[in-house]
Amino acid sequence: MAKFRKTETPIEGLIVIEPTVFGDERGFFMETYAKREYDALFGWEIEFVQDNHSKSRRGVLRGLHFQRQHAQGKLIRVVAGAVYDVAVDLRPGSATYGRWYGVELTAENKRQFYVPPHFAHGFLTLADDTEFLYKCTDYYHPEFDGGIRWNDPQIGVDWKLEHYGFTESKLLLSDKDRVQPLLEEL
Numbered sequence: 001m002a003k004f005r006k007t008e009t010p011i012e013g014l015i016v017i018e019p020t021v022f023g024d025e026r027g028f029f030m031e032t033y034a035k036r037e038y039d040a041l042f043g044w045e046i047e048f049v050q051d052n053h054s055k056s057r058r059g060v061l062r063g064l065h066f067q068r069q070h071a072q073g074k075l076i077r078v079v080a081g082a083v084y085d086v087a088v089d090l091r092p093g094s095a096t097y098g099r100w101y102g103v104e105l106t107a108e109n110k111r112q113f114y115v116p117p118h119f120a121h122g123f124l125t126l127a128d129d130t131e132f133l134y135k136c137t138d139y140y141h142p143e144f145d146g147g148i149r150w151n152d153p154q155i156g157v158d159w160k161l162e163h164y165g166f167t168e169s170k171l172l173l174s175d176k177d178r179v180q181p182l183l184e185e186l
């Protein structure tokens, strides 16, 4: 059995990866990244240059972010808690431009999500003390920081707020994320 299993999504290049988890009476072990296998999964050589780690309480929404230049591919996983993770295709000329896809990433399901460069990305945290780790294919360039409003009606992300027991007014966003532009304003 392959050590990492890939599941495609309706958006080309956006993939979910399930690592093999080795459990025993002590707990578990898993490889969370291996260049040789991941390059084979992706079908091309990917170089990650920066790892990020953020922690959020329940009900935080970070996003939707992208870098206007030095666009970053992101390999995402959650090591504590849970998120509903969303990516929006902003690749110029893409047949699925403006389309979004969401997936639940949790410490339990150990799922990983690869979001290619030129996607807007964000997540809603579903539990307190959620720890979110991701590898990036380019460095942080704040001078090229870009974003789209999380609830842009043109994109129409279904954040499943009712399903997860949230009300919009109770979400915790950064001041920046409250006033991100709409896709049509980009």
Ligand SMILES: Cc1cn([C@H]2C[C@H](O)[C@@H](COP(=O)(O)OP(=O)(O)O[C@H]3O[C@H](C)C(=O)[C@H](O)[C@H]3O)O2)c(=O)[nH]c1=O
Pocket: 052, 054, 062, 063, 065, 066, 121, 122, 123, 140, 174
């Ligand atoms: C992203 C980043 C931030 N920072 C500093 C800048 C601020 O002083 C502080 C918090 O930054 P920010 O509020 O932009 O963090 P997030 O809201 O989690 O931003 C991220 O959220 C969404 C989900 C993403 O996909 C992006 O990776 C990124 O935009 O960390 C750095 O020093 N390096 C970095 O790579």
